Amino acid sequence: MLRTLRLIPTLSRANMHSTAHNFGAAQARLKEPEDCLAFNAEFPGPCHYHQLYEESLANPDTFWTNIASQLHFKHKSDKGLEYNFDQRKGDVFVKFMDGSITNVAFNCLERNIFRGLGDKIAYKWEGNADGDYESITYNELRTKVVEFSRVLKNRGVKKGDVVGIYLPMIVELPIAMLACARIGAIHSVVFAGFSSNALAERLRQSGAKTLITCDGFYRGKKHIPLKSIADEALMICKNINHSVESTICFEHLKRVTATGAASEVAVINDEENWDNAVADSKEVSAPVEWCQAEDPLFILYTSGSTGAPKGIVHTNAGYMTSAYYSMQVTFDAKPETDVYWCMADCGWITGHTYAVYGPLLNGMTSVLFEGIPSFPDYSRTWKIVDKHQVSKLYTSPTAVRSMMAHPDHMVKDYERSKLKVIGTVGEPMNPCAWKWLNEVVGEKACAIVDTYWQTETGCHLLTSHHTAVPQQSGCGNLPFLGISPQLLDDNGKKIRGEGHGTLVVDRAWPGMMRTIWGDHKRFIDAYFSPYPGYYFTGDGAKRDDEGHYWVTGRVDDLMNVSGHLLSTAEIEAAIASHPMVVEAAVVATSHKVKGQTPYAFVTIPDTAKFSDKIVNEMKAIIRKKIGPIAVPDIIQFAPGLPKTRSGKIVRRILRKVADGEKEANLGDTSTLTDETVIHELWVNRPIKL
Numbered sequence: 126m127l128r129t130l131r132l133i134p135t136l137s138r139a140n141m142h143s144t145a146h147n148f149g150a151a152q153a154r155l156k157e158p159e160d161c162l163a164f165n166a167e168f169p170g171p172c173h174y175h176q177l178y179e180e181s182l183a184n185p186d187t188f189w190t191n192i193a194s195q196l197h198f199k200h201k202s203d204k205g206l207e208y209n210f211d212q213r214k215g216d217v218f219v220k221f222m223d224g225s226i227t228n229v230a231f232n233c234l235e236r237n238i239f240r241g242l243g244d245k246i247a248y249k250w251e252g253n254a255d256g257d258y259e260s261i262t263y264n265e266l267r268t269k270v271v272e273f274s275r276v277l278k279n280r281g282v283k284k285g286d287v288v289g290i291y292l293p294m295i296v297e298l299p300i301a302m303l304a305c306a307r308i309g310a311i312h313s314v315v316f317a318g319f320s321s322n323a324l325a326e327r328l329r330q331s332g333a334k335t336l337i338t339c340d341g342f343y344r345g346k347k348h349i350p351l352k353s354i355a356d357e358a359l360m361i362c363k364n365i366n367h368s369v370e371s372t373i374c375f376e377h378l379k380r381v382t383a384t385g386a387a388s389e390v391a392v393i394n395d396e397e398n399w400d401n402a403v404a405d406s407k408e409v410s411a412p413v414e415w416c417q418a419e420d421p422l423f424i425l426y427t428s429g430s431t432g433a434p435k436g437i438v439h440t441n442a443g444y445m446t447s448a449y450y451s452m453q454v455t456f457d458a459k460p461e462t463d464v465y466w467c468m469a470d471c472g473w474i475t476g477h478t479y480a481v482y483g484p485l486l487n488g489m490t491s492v493l494f495e496g497i498p499s500f501p502d503y504s505r506t507w508k509i510v511d512k513h514q515v516s517k518l519y520t521s522p523t524a525v526r527s528m529m530a531h532p533d534h535m536v537k538d539y540e541r542s543k544l545k546v547i548g549t550v551g552e553p554m555n556p557c558a559w560k561w562l563n564e565v566v567g568e569k570a571c572a573i574v575d576t577y578w579q580t581e582t583g584c585h586l587l588t589s590h591h592t593a594v595p596q597q598s599g600c601g602n603l604p605f606l607g608i609s610p611q612l613l614d615d616n617g618k619k620i621r622g623e624g625h626g627t628l629v630v631d632r633a634w635p636g637m638m639r640t641i642w643g644d645h646k647r648f649i650d651a652y653f654s655p656y657p658g659y660y661f662t663g664d665g666a667k668r669d670d671e672g673h674y675w676v677t678g679r680v681d682d683l684m685n686v687s688g689h690l691l692s693t694a695e696i697e698a699a700i701a702s703h704p705m706v707v708e709a710a711v712v713a714t715s716h717k718v719k720g721q722t723p724y725a726f727v728t729i730p731d732t733a734k735f736s737d738k739i740v741n742e743m744k745a746i747i748r749k750k751i752g753p754i755a756v757p758d759i760i761q762f763a764p765g766l767p768k769t770r771s772g773k774i775v776r777r778i779l780r781k782v783a784d785g786e787k788e789a790n791l792g793d794t795s796t797l798t799d800e801t802v803i804h805e806l807w808v809n810r811p812i813k814l
């Protein structure tokens with residue numbers, strides 16, 4: 126039942142030629158299952174990729190509602206995908222199976238239990254400390270979710286209310302998410318590495334009145350006093366006129382091995398305590414709340430290029446269908462035998478779709494990892510793969526780069542014979558990281574699947590599915606089923622065949638975002654105004670003569686640090702809040718492990734001295750306002766910033782300085798108001814060229 130690919134009805138050939146896509150040589154070369162076998166006999170996967178792909182575009186309603194029919198709906202309407210991407214024709218919207226009624230948590234839990242998977246392990250939790258381990262079956266997970274749904278009800282949380290979740294990678298995180306989904310509340314998970322200011326801002330923006338957190342956790346040897354950070358955020362909320370009425374705090378530290386000194390002991394009041402809250406709400410009724418297809422399921426904040434984070438809204442039926450299906454196809458999900466491990470944190474979209482909803486909807490057994498690949502040493506990942514006989518792994522190029530810098534025996538000492546698919550996400554996969562995965566980790570017997578997508582897209586947009594794309598470093602991706610990407614040139618004209626342009630999508634798919642929470646206008650302005658009629662990804666891409674896509678990076682003011690998007694404007698605003706700062710500009714520069722890292726140029730008054738003390742103060746502000754991930758590796762003194770006559774900072778030049786380019790290779794500087802500032806930038810560069 127779960128392996129659905131062959132259940133999709135074949136559409137008439139006549140319908141199949143209506144798309145504008147031309148996969149050229151790739152299509153000619155790879156048409157039939159026999160061809161797929163030549164790539165990798167071991168992986169069945171979507172061998173009929175090109176046929177399925179054509180079908181998915183030719184008749185999307187049939188394609189997607191057939192997939193949705195494998196999930197449970199209390200009521201199904203006769204609607205499929207409805208959307209408008211062109212604001213000149215009216216409001217921009219996307220709907221899928223509008224009028225249908227379902228519940229995503231029910232589909233993740235009860236539906237699997239009714240199919241006989243109750244005693245199957247849903248999560249194998251690996252703690253930060255090697256040796257901290259727990260597992261939970263689907264039955265047990267459901268019991269905990271029901272318990273926590275009662276707690277939420279007892280706290281007055283109703284359908285449509287927003288609940289903030291600020292937890293590390295512990296089982297209580299999916300429990301809290303699923304409990305919200307069960308009662309129709311909207312979860313808004315905030316990454317537990319974010320600062321109190323970042324948490325407060327997200328709580329305020331989402332209007333969350335309830336916050337779920339824990340006392341603290343260890344990240345490697347470092348103790349993170351999460352409750353104190355959350356308490357600080359609640360104080361900040363008060364100051365910005367947002368009151369969070371209810372906090373529930375899980376006592377996590379008492380069940381784990383301490384791996385370092387605790388910096389603070391959390392104060393948890395009786396009424397905040399998770400266990401007390403569960404005991405107090407035993408009699409409360411918390412049945413499954415049947416939701417409309419288009420009711421919001423969750424909000425997840427992502428960086429916006431203008432600074433303020435954007436609350437991306439995903440809804441029930443469409444997100445569920447895309448999460449279920451893309452998980453199954455991309456990872457060749459075999460729930461009966463697979464042990465799957467998505468290494469991403471649930472604070473990001475990858476954790477939402479591919480550590481919680483996707484695997485649970487498919488009845489998978491997943492590893493949930495609290496720690497980091499470097500602790501206690503860089504063999505931890507492979508030790509876990511060996512211990513649980515992981516067969517499908519989802520990781521990131523940045524994690525791979527950090528691990529490949531260490532001796533191969535740290536991998537090879539551990540058994541990886543079950544490992545069949547390694548997915549990566551977040552940034553382009555660089556050839557040497559691919560080679561290391563292929564040769565050292567996979568011993569040439571693993572499929573390596575790059576996946577390109579976004580918080581906004583909810584699920585994969587482009588993948589190098591191993592039965593459709595040759596397994597070799599330097600191979601681009603193909604569109605996921607039902608996704609219709611296009612490349613546009615500078616004039617917004619479609620590029621046919623080979624070329625390089627802005628990556629857009631010309632039609633909707635079920636799992637895409639529906640709006641920005643509380644700011645539908647920004648949703649339209651950011652994603653649909655740049656190219657009317659298209660969803661604008663914000664990325665550039667190349668298409669080769671085989672129809673493969675190569676994402677080349679952001680075309681806006683966002684940078685990608687270790688696979689996480691950061692806004693230059695947000696970091697600049699944080700630096701500018703230092704009393705000495707006259708002006709600041711931040712650009713991305715390349716980094717061996719992180720992919721990119723922020724590099725800041727700061728102007729202070731002539732009378733002041735640019736000292737290490739000031740730099741450290743600025744770093745502390747950024748850490749506090751945004752989080753450690755946003756702290757620039759270098760903060761450089763700039764007596765002046767290069768500007769055009771209209772006052773716009775010329776970031777192209779700053780990027781060259783940050784990248785360590787020679788002063789002579791500047792390009793045209795004739796539009797600058799004051800060319801002399803440029804030389805000063807080189808003179809003040811802390812690492813001399």
Ligand code: PRX
Nearest residue numbers: 550551552553576577578579580664676690
């Ligand atoms: O620039 C692209 C990059 O990450 C951005 C999306 O970031 P976020 O919403 O945080 O989601 C990350 C996880 C899905 C994209 O706009 N990106 C993501 N995956 C890739 C990528 N760039 C190149 N190749 C990828 N595989």
